[in-house]
Every structure is written in structure tokens, then in C-alpha cells.
Amino acid sequence: xxxxxxxxxxxxxxxxxxxxxxxxxxxxxxxxxxxxxxxxxxxxxxxxxxxxxxxxxxxxxxxxxxxxxxxxxxxxxxxxxxxxxxxxxxxxxxxxxxxxxxxxxxxxxxxxxxxxxxxxxxxxxxxxxxxxxxxxxxxxxxxxxxxxxxxxxxxxxxxxxxxxxxxxxxxxxxxxxxxxxxxxxxxxxxxxxxxxxxx
Amino acid sequence: xxxxxxxxxxxxxxxxxxxxxxxxxxxxxxxxxxxxxxxxxxxxxxxxxxxxxxxxxxxxxxxxxxxxxxxxxxxxxxxxxxxxxxxxxxxxxxxxxxxxxxxxxxxxxxxxxxxxxxxxxxxxxxxxxxxxxxxxxxxxxxxxxxxxxxxxxxxxxxxxxxxxxxxxxxxxxxxxxxxxxxxxxxxxxxxxxxxxxxx
Numbered sequence: 001x002x003x004x005x006x007x008x009x010x011x012x013x014x015x016x017x018x019x020x021x022x023x024x025x026x027x028x029x030x031x032x033x034x035x036x037x038x039x040x041x042x043x044x045x046x047x048x049x050x051x052x053x054x055x056x057x058x059x060x061x062x063x064x065x066x067x068x069x070x071x072x073x074x075x076x077x078x079x080x081x082x083x084x085x086x087x088x089x090x091x092x093x094x095x096x097x098x099x100x101x102x103x104x105x106x107x108x109x110x111x112x113x114x115x116x117x118x119x120x121x122x123x124x125x126x127x128x129x130x131x132x133x134x135x136x137x138x139x140x141x142x143x144x145x146x147x148x149x150x151x152x153x154x155x156x157x158x159x160x161x162x163x164x165x166x167x168x169x170x171x172x173x174x175x176x177x178x179x180x181x182x183x184x185x186x187x188x189x190x191x192x193x194x195x196x197x198x199x
Numbered sequence: 200x201x202x203x204x205x206x207x208x209x210x211x212x213x214x215x216x217x218x219x220x221x222x223x224x225x226x227x228x229x230x231x232x233x234x235x236x237x238x239x240x241x242x243x244x245x246x247x248x249x250x251x252x253x254x255x256x257x258x259x260x261x262x263x264x265x266x267x268x269x270x271x272x273x274x275x276x277x278x279x280x281x282x283x284x285x286x287x288x289x290x291x292x293x294x295x296x297x298x299x300x301x302x303x304x305x306x307x308x309x310x311x312x313x314x315x316x317x318x319x320x321x322x323x324x325x326x327x328x329x330x331x332x333x334x335x336x337x338x339x340x341x342x343x344x345x346x347x348x349x350x351x352x353x354x355x356x357x358x359x360x361x362x363x364x365x366x367x368x369x370x371x372x373x374x375x376x377x378x379x380x381x382x383x384x385x386x387x388x389x390x391x392x393x394x395x396x397x398x
Binding site: 001002006007009010012013014016017021028029030031038039041044045048050051052053054064070073074111115118147148151179182187190 | 200201202205206208209211212213215216217218219220227228229230237238240241243244245247248249250251252253255256263264265266268269272273310313314317318346347350377378381382385386389
């Protein structure tokens with residue numbers, strides 16, 4: 001690996017470090033009983049863990065786990081420039097695609113062209129959601145976000161979000177496989193029992 | 200997926216959330232110029248990103264990237280019970296293996312037996328360091344830890360660690376492939392130039 005390529009990778013990694021400072025709405029529960037918002041780097045690891053646990057439940061032919069894990073590691077990198085978009089912020093959602101595309105030009109442009117194209121390709125595949133791996137990764141991503149609402153402190157209620165408003169977002173994840181349906185249905189039961197949605 | 204299995208997975212994921220509260224010595228740089236210790240969940244995502252960037256530089260036959268990413272996602276889960284062991288804390292290192300084995304019994308024991316065995320197997324493979332994927336994952340893990348020292352605020356100096364004390368830990372990572380040698384040598388240059396090691 002020549003000096004320019006090495007320096008480009010280090011520059012990219014120094015920038016990618018910022019994903020640890022992009023806050024999401026979902027909260028993580030501290031063992032002391034408090035909670036705080038999780039960040040997108042933590043989220044990316046957690047989505048990978050969900051993928052590891054659920055992959056064996058996927059019907060044959062199973063998506064390629066390694067390809068899904070690569071996509072999961074790369075899927076939020078544009079947030080370094082674009083920030084996280086809350087799933088229920090409709091005004092912000094309207095501009096999300098344009099903001100993220102501009103961010104992708106910056107973030108992936110720091111890499112040597114071959115690696116920039118590789119990571120951008122993973123991000124675009126995730127966003128397009130058309131391959132079996134992208135659909136599996138999307139389901140893991142949404143299940144993790146929903147889980148965080150349940151094990152955190154019920155951020156839907158605090159954000160004024162009723163259960164019905166979550167159905168459209170969660171339906172595609174539930175449809176990916178019966179295991180996701182089982183997992184997400186259980187989480188809805190817990191959220192209802194804990195009165196975590198806005199009334 | 201039956202109700203017991205679903206509940207076991209959710210219980211495990213609620214426990215795994217604690218990895219976001221296990222602090223490491225390495226620091227992450229906030230865009231505002233401050234820094235804070237990173238946690239093990241952030242670290243796991245970052246190691247996956249290093250693997251994604253460096254995999255194409257590995258000599259043929261390349262390790263299986265997907266298998267390495269699965270190992271990386273699982274490699275620090277025992278810290279939920281055992282805590283992180285600072286790489287240069289010799290007294291603590293002596294008891295690390297025993298503490299982590301006891302922790303593994305607890306953490307992986309929460310999962311259904313097939314999944315517990317699968318994740319424990321990934322952790323043990325990483326720890327044993329004998330497969331090409333485990334060696335690649337180890338090199339990514341150590342390179343990321345070292346990088347964090349450079350882009351954070353030079354924790355070696357604050358912890359009283361001289362450069363020579365880091366050589367034994369970094370040598371096996373440098374030996375995995377020329378790309379790791381190039382990356383880590385560049386990071387040493389930066390650390391020396393920034394006077395990040397203790398004198």
C-alpha cells in the first residue's frame with residue numbers, strides 16, 4: 001500500500017470517527033438506570049449483531065451474511081456530513097435524499113476511487129433496498145431502532161408518536177421473514193404494555 | 200421463530216446494549232475539539248470499517264471478509280460482564296482470560312444453545328487467533344486501537360506508556376500483511392511527531 005493510499009485511508013478513518021458523535025433518537029439504557037441517546041456508530045454495531053442473530057432464521061435461499069454485514073458497516077457513513085434524520089420528522093425526510101447524496105460525494109470522495117466506489121456501492125444498495133441482502137439489512141436496521149425504543153425509555157411517547165404512526169415504517173421489516181414478524185410483534189407487545197407510544 | 204426463542208433473543212439484545220457503556224482507553228475526537236473515551240460498541244463498528252477498507256489489500260488467498268465481520272461483531276461481547284482490559288495493564292491482563300471465560304458462560308448462556316455456541320465459537324476463534332480470518336480481524340482490531348490513540352489526544356503519554364512498550368502488541372498486527380505494516384508505520388510516525396508517547 002503506497003504512501004498516498006495509506007494517508008487517504010487514515011484521513012477517511014479520522015473523518016469516520018465522527019459517526020460516534022451523530023446522535024440518534026433511540027436511547028441506550030445505562031446499567032445505573034439512566035439512559036442516553038445512542039449514536040450512529042453504536043447503532044451500526046448493534047444492527048450487525050441483530051443480523052448475526054437473525055440470519056439463521058431467514059428462509060432459504062438465505063441472503064449472504066457477509067455482504068449484509070459489509071453493507072451494515074457502511075450504511076450510515078453519509079450521516080457524518082448529513083446528520084441523522086429522525087424517522088418521523090416528515091419535513092426533514094423530504095430533503096433527506098438530496099442531503100445524503102451531497103454528503104456521499106464528500107465522504108466517499110475522500111477515499112481512493114476504487115474504495116470510494118466500493119463503499120458508495122454498499123450504501124446505494126442499502127438505500128435502494130432491492131437485493132435480498134439489502135432487504136435483510138433494512139429489516140435488521142429497523143428492528144434495532146424499534147428495540148432501542150423498547151429497552152430505552154419509550155422515546156415514541158416523548159416525541160408524541162402514536163403507535164399507528166410507526167406501522168408504515170415497520171411493515172416492510174416485518175414482511176422480510178417470519179422471524180422479523182415474530183421479533184417485531186413481541187416488541188410491539190412490550191411497547192404497548194409499557195405505554196411507550198403517545199396516546 | 201417461537202415465543203421462547205424470540206424472548207431469548209430480545210433478552211440477549213437488551214443485555215448486549217450494555218456494550219455501549221463499556222469504556223475503552225482510546226479516545227474519540229469530538230468535532231468541537233474535545234475528546235472522550237470511546238466505548239466497545241463504537242470500537243466494534245470501527246474495526247468492521249477498517250476490515251472493509253483493508254480487505255482488498257490482503258494477499259491472495261484473502262480471508263473471508265464476511266466471516267471476519269461476523270467475528271468482529273461478536274469479539275467483545277464478553278466485556279459486558281468482564282469489562283474492557285486495558286492493553287497495557289499487566290496485572291489485569293494476567294486475570295483476563297479467566298475473567299472472560301467466566302463472562303462468556305454468562306453472556307452466551309442467555310442465548311438459545313445453537314446461537315450461544317455460534318457466537319461463542321466466533322469469540323473463541325478470534326481469541327485463538329489461528330485462522331486467517333482471526334488474524335485479519337486481530338490486525339484490524341489493533342490498528343483501530345492504535346489509530347484511536349493518534350486521532351484522539353495521545354492516551355499513551357497520559358497513561359505513561361513509552362513507544363517501546365507498544366511494539367510487542369503491534370508487531371503481530373504489522374506482520375499480517377504489508378498493508379497493515381504501511382498503515383501502522385504511518386500511525387507511528389504521526390504519534391512520534393505529535394509526541395504522543397511517554398518519554
